[in-house]
Amino acid sequence: MAETKDYYEVLGVDRDADQRTIKRAFLKRAREVHPDVSDAPDAEERFKEVNEAYSVLSDEQKRAMYDRYGTVDGAAAGGGYVDFSDIFGGMGMDDIFSSFFGGQACGAGSRRERRRGRDMAISLTVTLEEAATGCTKTISYDRLAPCETCGGGGMAEGAEERECPHCHGTGVVTTVQRSIFGQVQSSSPCPECGGEGTIVDKPCPDCDGEGRVPTHEKLDVKIPAGIATGRQLRISGYGEAGYRGAEAGDLIVTLEVAAHERFQRNRDDLYVALPISMTQAALGVTMSVPGIMPDEEVEIRVPAGTQAGDAIECAGFGMPRLGGGGSRGRLIARAEIKVPRELPAEARRL
Template sequence: MATRDPYEVLGVPRDASADEIKSAYRRLARRYHPDVNPDDPQAEEKFKEIGGAYSVLSDPNRRAKFDRFGSTDEQPTDPFFGGGGAGGFTDLFEMFFGNMGQQGPSRAQGRNGEDVRVDIGLTLKEVITGAHKEVAVNRTALCNACNGHGTEGGKPPESCTTCKGSGMVSRIQNTFIGSVRTSTPCPTCRGEGTIIKDPCKVCKGMGTVMETARVNVTIPPGIETGQTIHMPGQGGEGVGMGRSGDLYVVLSVSDENRFERQGTTLYTWAPLTFAQASLGDTISIEGVDQDYDLEIPHGTQPGEQLVVKNGGLPPLHGGKRGDLIIQAAIQVPKKVSEAQEKLLREFAELGGEPMPKGNSKGILGNLFGKKK
């Protein structure tokens, strides 16, 4: 009856987020799945325990109830325990024994499939066009050998005679206020409602096996790193009345750093010499899906923005592409020859600019002005 602290079972802190709980569960479930440990009955027990802990912590209501009453080791042994405000003893007992004491939902109710996450990388070019990708998804699937029943031969498991298939037994308890009727999970079938006398050898009676499925994912144009495609029902297969889990495809754009991205607009820098910026030029710029010939007007200033219309990215789900914006980065020579220096001074003189005194402390020991 006593179950261990579900936080302890999953190895997560009390303030763990839903995601942390889910990933801890997935990691453990994979490690202890009967498929992975075919000859280890302890692993199977552990697997069930993990499932039970997860069924508590993944359900906000059940988790809140557990948090409120502490570990299940503190289960009430007498009807005085924590009775106030719990809506009567029967409720309280059901709260503990009906929900907490059970290793997950009964077989009759079925078992929901798990949610699965996969990560997909795509290029900026694919952001423009959208993409179709096939991904490998590790998920549980109904065991073919037993059709998910968990029985050798695949017949539906026999109904438990103790509880007549309900999974719960009632008993009358005498308390100071009189007789109280309480329900607890059936000890014969451990709340499952059915009994498997001869478990399926393929799935060890679990009804499910792990499979690696190929799933086609359609990625719309305009995706950004961190966005997720939700594919309902593509996660682990549900058993019985349980529903299948969902697949979450998390996307990342591998070469996003080639540009600075702000929504549909892309930014980049074009290094220009002083001469190019002064006189004007045509340069080649590498865009996402093609190269562009970019006109540099004469007199272009540092940081000035030149626009390639529709050179950016489409909005999510497609549409008109944003712009590619190129900012002029004027390069100053780190070192000039004597002949260049002479011309620069002439240039300054012709423009009526102040004559530079020069500075010999440059990194490369520029000898500007030393000779005067």
């Protein structure tokens, strides 16, 4: 944008507002000015301003620079863009506004389905050692969580939930328009109740009657031994909170196991390079190499006459089998014969 904006004014918050207040203000303003909701001709531009303001004020470093200089990274503050999927843990813009405004809901059944919180997805990377032993990892993510002020119900003290007088409890309003093809009838979520069919006479001031607010949370996730890339863990109830106290969605954690500098994994088997000299290959040797488990040493017996690339199997020293009751795959060592480029005369004679 060409000119520097007062982002506190854009969101309608004081300059000393905390992050929770800023998030609530952003959520409220975004719902008001989004082009899919507002009929104002400048709705798109106003929405961009709200987006810019939050991208700066939600970042402590950017906010500090903006407060001091009115700029971020040497340019007019507000060059950033808020990724709504980051704020709401993977939800896209269509999902977010469907959640708040009813989306394509067309009846009581659709509204009941919509009241449940959405599932959320997050990826998590672990090392091969962590995948072998199992571990507990702490993850941080943003989600819509139950409002502590109203307990998730969306109602202030003494409030009541009543049938919406605009749609008479259906959550849907029908309009009829004339066209060259005759009368065209269309249905859309009720603007008065957001498609819910009910209204709250005194909504909770902290969540605006939603029963949920944006929060940043930390969660300990237990990773089972033997986990592999692509496996998913479903944590019940830790997704998006439901609308006005409805059931919460689940958090789906997709695992990725990082590449290892020594081992290569193939299902439950581990492959490792075993450098040996040409005399060890010719005469045979017993060697000890570190295993994947902590303080584990694996004894490998190299038979005489071993050729380059030969595989030597060690059963029970690979990766634990997921849910296998302690059983493990194989450790497979591939012989790499190191041939010296030059031999001293005595070595050549021998």
